Amino acid sequence: MTRIFSGIKPSGHLTLGNYLGALRQWVQADQHRADALFCVVDLHALTVDHDPARVRRLSRQTASLFLAAGLDPELCTLFVQSHVHEHTRLSYLLECTATDGEMRRMIQYKEKAARERAGGGSVRLSLLTYPVLMAADILAYGADEVPVGDDQAQHVELTRDLAERFNQRYGATFVVPRAVLPSVAARVMDLQDPTSKMGKSHAETSGIVYLLDEADVVRKKIMRAVTDSGSEVAYDPEAQPGVANLLEILAGCTGRKPLDLAAEYSTRGSGYGALKKDTAEAVVELLRPIRERHAQLCADPGQVDDVLRAGAERARGLARPTVDAAYRAIGLLPPV
Numbered sequence: 001m002t003r004i005f006s007g008i009k010p011s012g013h014l015t016l017g018n019y020l021g022a023l024r025q026w027v028q029a030d031q032h033r034a035d036a037l038f039c040v041v042d043l044h045a046l047t048v049d050h051d052p053a054r055v056r057r058l059s060r061q062t063a064s065l066f067l068a069a070g071l072d073p074e075l076c077t078l079f080v081q082s083h084v085h086e087h088t089r090l091s092y093l094l095e096c097t098a099t100d101g102e103m104r105r106m107i108q109y110k111e112k113a114a115r116e117r118a119g120g121g122s123v124r125l126s127l128l129t130y131p132v133l134m135a136a137d138i139l140a141y142g143a144d145e146v147p148v149g150d151d152q153a154q155h156v157e158l159t160r161d162l163a164e165r166f167n168q169r170y171g172a173t174f175v176v177p178r179a180v181l182p183s184v185a186a187r188v189m190d191l192q193d194p195t196s197k198m199g200k201s202h203a204e205t206s207g208i209v210y211l212l213d214e215a216d217v218v219r220k221k222i223m224r225a226v227t228d229s230g231s232e233v234a235y236d237p238e239a240q241p242g243v244a245n246l247l248e249i250l251a252g253c254t255g256r257k258p259l260d261l262a263a264e265y266s267t268r269g270s271g272y273g274a275l276k277k278d279t280a281e282a283v284v285e286l287l288r289p290i291r292e293r294h295a296q297l298c299a300d301p302g303q304v305d306d307v308l309r310a311g312a313e314r315a316r317g318l319a320r321p322t323v324d325a326a327y328r329a330i331g332l333l334p335p336v
């Protein structure tokens with residue numbers, strides 16, 4: 001059976017980008033067709049300046065949102081990364097496989113390090129090495145597929161390279177995984193700056209739709225989305241990134257294609273206003289059941305704990321043999 005691994009880091013409140021780019025395909029497809037593991041990758045939230053209490057709170061909220069969005073612990077395995085030590089055990093071996101040159105080429109490292117420096121902060125070493133930890137997250141489980149948004153594709157490529165290099169040097173140990181990207185909304189853009197990704201840790205929040213935003217807040221953010229000069233709706237991400245982003249979001253919500261939607265608006269002669277209104281209502285309806293289920297889960301935190309406990313136990317059992325095999329293959333003496 002196909003094995004799937006993916007995760008979300010508790011570095012902020014989950015966004016519409018996280019949902020359309022990742023969570024939705026986990027819920028609608030992946031958990032039904034494969035042995036799927038979904039993880040709150042909390043160690044990744046420590047790579048930039050962080051508040052311990054907030055990370056703890058967001059870890060719990062992220063797990064609750066996994067359930068609220070429709071992940072079913074009867075169908076898939078849900079857990080928190082730091083509860084399974086195999087991730088960090090394996091990460092060190094992969095640090096001994098990766099080179100510093102390939103780490104410095106990672107786009108996310110370059111962008112985030114620049115952001116940290118611009119804010120007067122220092123850059124944590126873990127920001128450079130976290131793609132290796134992500135590779136360990138994936139390889140520990142022998143995952144065949146990694147469903148992610150477009151921004152994570154480079155890290156999955158690195159994971160493939162590390163798996164192949166390790167296998168070549170030390171013998172077949174890891175499955176070489178592949179990234180699976182959604183066909184629409186693989187990169188939801190910020191509504192106020194449609195040339196940059198909607199990211200949950202970004203400081204400016206007016207262009208970000210959070211899964212737990214109230215309906216009126218969602219409407220306001222989408223109605224105020226930056227669009228482009230002109231008024232005719234066309235799908236052209238280069239020339240009209242703001243409109244293209246709204247079309248991608250609407251397509252993501254409705255299961256339609258952005259080009260088909262654009263053609264309909266154009267034929268009807270409807271402008272940006274109609275597109276914004278329809279997108280806002282589609283997003284409100286998409287998020288309504290998630291917010292409602294999340295509120296129910298908040299009233300019963302023990303239920304989330306039970307799911308995470310059972311998930312970590314299963315995950316440990318799956319990861320340990322592969323990580324033990326990697327320790328032996330690389331030349332480490334097994335414990336006596």
Ligand code: AQP
Pocket residue numbers: 007008009010011012017018019020021022108112147148149150151152185186187188189197198199200201202
């Ligand atoms: N805007 C997005 N569009 C489509 N997919 C997205 N993902 C994230 N943002 C978008 C996908 O969601 C999964 C988990 O993301 P993450 O936790 O690794 O990163 P993030 O939500 O992008 O969080 P941050 O903290 O704001 O990170 P940076 O600063 O890196 O942008 C992934 O599958 C991701 O592709």
